Amino acid sequence: MFGVYKHYGRKKALRDINLDIYEGEFVFVSGPSGAGKSTLLKLLYLGEVVSQGQILVDGVNLSRIFSKRIPFLRRKFGIVFQDYKLISSKTVFDNVALVLEAMGHKRRFIQKKVNSVLRSVGLEDRYNSYPLSLSGGEQQKIAVARAIIGDPKIILADEPTGSLDAKSANIIFELLKRFHRRGGTVIVATHDMELIRRNKGRIFYLDKGFI
Amino acid sequence: MITLFLRRAIKDLIQNRFLNIVTVTTIALSVLIVSAFILFFVNINDMIDSWKKGIRIMAYLKSDSSLIKPGDIEKKIRLMDGVTNTRFIPKLDALIKLQKQMKRQSSLFTTLKENPLPDAFEIRMTRQAVNNKKIEHLAKQIEALPSVDEVEYGQSWIGRYINIIHLFKLTGYALSCLFFIAAIFIVANTIRLVLYSRQEEVEIMRLVGAEDRFIKAPLYIEGLILGALGGIIGMLALYMTFFYISSNMKQHLASGFFDIRFFPHEISCGLILCCMFVGWFGCFLSLRQFWATNKRN
Numbered sequence: 001m002f003g004v005y006k007h008y009g010r011k012k013a014l015r016d017i018n019l020d021i022y023e024g025e026f027v028f029v030s031g032p033s034g035a036g037k038s039t040l041l042k043l044l045y046l047g048e049v050v051s052q053g054q055i056l057v058d059g060v061n062l063s064r065i066f067s068k069r070i071p072f073l074r075r076k077f078g079i080v081f082q083d084y085k086l087i088s089s090k091t092v093f094d095n096v097a098l099v100l101e102a103m104g105h106k107r108r109f110i111q112k113k114v115n116s117v118l119r120s121v122g123l124e125d126r127y128n129s130y131p132l133s134l135s136g137g138e139q140q141k142i143a144v145a146r147a148i149i150g151d152p153k154i155i156l157a158d159e160p161t162g163s164l165d166a167k168s169a170n171i172i173f174e175l176l177k178r179f180h181r182r183g184g185t186v187i188v189a190t191h192d193m194e195l196i197r198r199n200k201g202r203i204f205y206l207d208k209g210f211i
Numbered sequence: 212m213i214t215l216f217l218r219r220a221i222k223d224l225i226q227n228r229f230l231n232i233v234t235v236t237t238i239a240l241s242v243l244i245v246s247a248f249i250l251f252f253v254n255i256n257d258m259i260d261s262w263k264k265g266i267r268i269m270a271y272l273k274s275d276s277s278l279i280k281p282g283d284i285e286k287k288i289r290l291m292d293g294v295t296n297t298r299f300i301p302k303l304d305a306l307i308k309l310q311k312q313m314k315r316q317s318s319l320f321t322t323l324k325e326n327p328l329p330d331a332f333e334i335r336m337t338r339q340a341v342n343n344k345k346i347e348h349l350a351k352q353i354e355a356l357p358s359v360d361e362v363e364y365g366q367s368w369i370g371r372y373i374n375i376i377h378l379f380k381l382t383g384y385a386l387s388c389l390f391f392i393a394a395i396f397i398v399a400n401t402i403r404l405v406l407y408s409r410q411e412e413v414e415i416m417r418l419v420g421a422e423d424r425f426i427k428a429p430l431y432i433e434g435l436i437l438g439a440l441g442g443i444i445g446m447l448a449l450y451m452t453f454f455y456i457s458s459n460m461k462q463h464l465a466s467g468f469f470d471i472r473f474f475p476h477e478i479s480c481g482l483i484l485c486c487m488f489v490g491w492f493g494c495f496l497s498l499r500q501f502w503a504t505n506k507r508n
Contacts (some may be wrong), residue, residue, distance in 0.1 A: 013461070034251055045418070050272035068422075071421060071422045071423075072420065073421045074417075074418065074419065074420040075420035079418055079419075085411075085414075085415050086415075087411070087412045087415055089226055089409075089412070090412075098415075098416065098421070099419045099420065101215060101425075102221075102416065102419055102420055102422070102425050104212060105418065107215070120268070146419065150419070150420070205475070
């Protein structure tokens with residue numbers, strides 16, 4: 001990120017952000033509520049566009065990307081949200097399979113891969129359930145499964161453990177660390193200092209939009 | 212990919228079944244009304260055709276026209292535009308026919324000193340010529356012939372009848388257009404409701420890297436399926452109503468003056484295709500609006 005600013009009208013969410021994140025890093029973006037952590041993550045997957053400055057992701061300049069290429073940029077990311085963002089009308093299997101379907105994979109491959117990923121997060125017996133019938137921890141596991149199934153280069157996790165109890169939070173964090181150990185880049189936005197202390201990783205501290 | 216889109220479309224249709232039942236019912240009702248009008252006009256046209264076949268001009272010759280050969284007059288009439296057939300009816304034949312028709316009043320004819328009927332020509336016209344203006348024009352041309360005394364063709368009722376049919380046709384076209392447009396807007400609104408109810412789902416799909424066509428294609432397929440279902444149900448309802456009414460009418464219209472019939476398969480297929488277009492176009496309209504308001508950043 002080079003000299004990145006983000007304004008919402010008169011309100012300045014991010015100011016003069018300059019940072020480099022390298023492949024395979026585990027990064028925490030920390031700071032109080034309203035510091036701009038979520039905005040910073042949204043800028044990376046083009047959930048928002050920068051007001052000023054440049055962002056390069058895997059060699060792609062986000063200011064110059066054609067709108068038709070945005071889906072392909074987003075496939076480089078696996079995104080985990082605090083509110084899980086699961087489709088309540090679809091089963092666990094369908095929620096996770098959605099990523100591979102969107103990528104145009106064949107049904108047989110999707111079936112195999114979804115089963116294997118659900119097994120890796122310990123939800124192999126829940127593939128036919130609907131998200132709302134599961135606990136918060138289980139729903140976040142599905143969100144992580146959905147994030148990793150497309151073999152992304154980067155995982156963006158926005159307060160992934162914010163609404164979970166300590167045990168579930170640990171399980172989710174273990175899944176993120178497993179992804180990191182396999183060479184993936186993980187960027188976690190959190191205000192939970194205890195969680196940061198217990199885990200290794202570079203920390204960026206945001207306050208009132210400044211790093 | 213198409214199988215995947217089709218599977219997703221069917222799944223979505225089942226998931227949002229209440230809204231979709233409303234859409235299908237609306238399309239079916241619109242089709243029922245529009246196709247009922249078409250069916251009515253198909254049969255009215257048949258009726259007009261059979262009546263047109265019966266329409267003829269009678270040209271009565273002057274009593275002193277015996278000096279002129281009927282063949283000459285016939286040649287002149289046959290050369291006129293719109294005439295297909297002419298038949299000379301000598302006054303004696305006309306009298307014999309009249310006597311046959313009025314058997315009970317046969318005493319009337321015994322008192323006649325001479326035949327009061329004139330020689331006449333019965334003139335048949337082409338289908339195109341059977342309209343008020345052309346008949347009138349043709350009648351004037353025939354009347355202008357020196358040996359023709361009088362021309363008769365049921366002037367007043369033909370004009371009124373044709374005007375009423377035109378009025379019916381215009382009303383039918385206007386109503387059909389209205390129902391067609393209404394169906395498009397209802398489908399568009401229903402799909403818009405479906406889209407808004409699935410706004411979050413669309414957002415999630417975009418976040419996981421789904422291209423626009425991946426999101427839109429199943430919705431277009433849904434539009435086509437809704438249109439086809441509405442069309443088929445509407446046509447079936449019309450067919451059953453037609454079958455019920457026609458079987459009742461046949462008992463009363465035993466004269467065989469004309470047969471009422473259901474329209475040909477081509478029109479049925481055309482109407483179902485129109486409904487599929489309505490479904491697709493409704494989907495297109497709502498997607499365009501939805502995409503404009505939920506533009507990707």
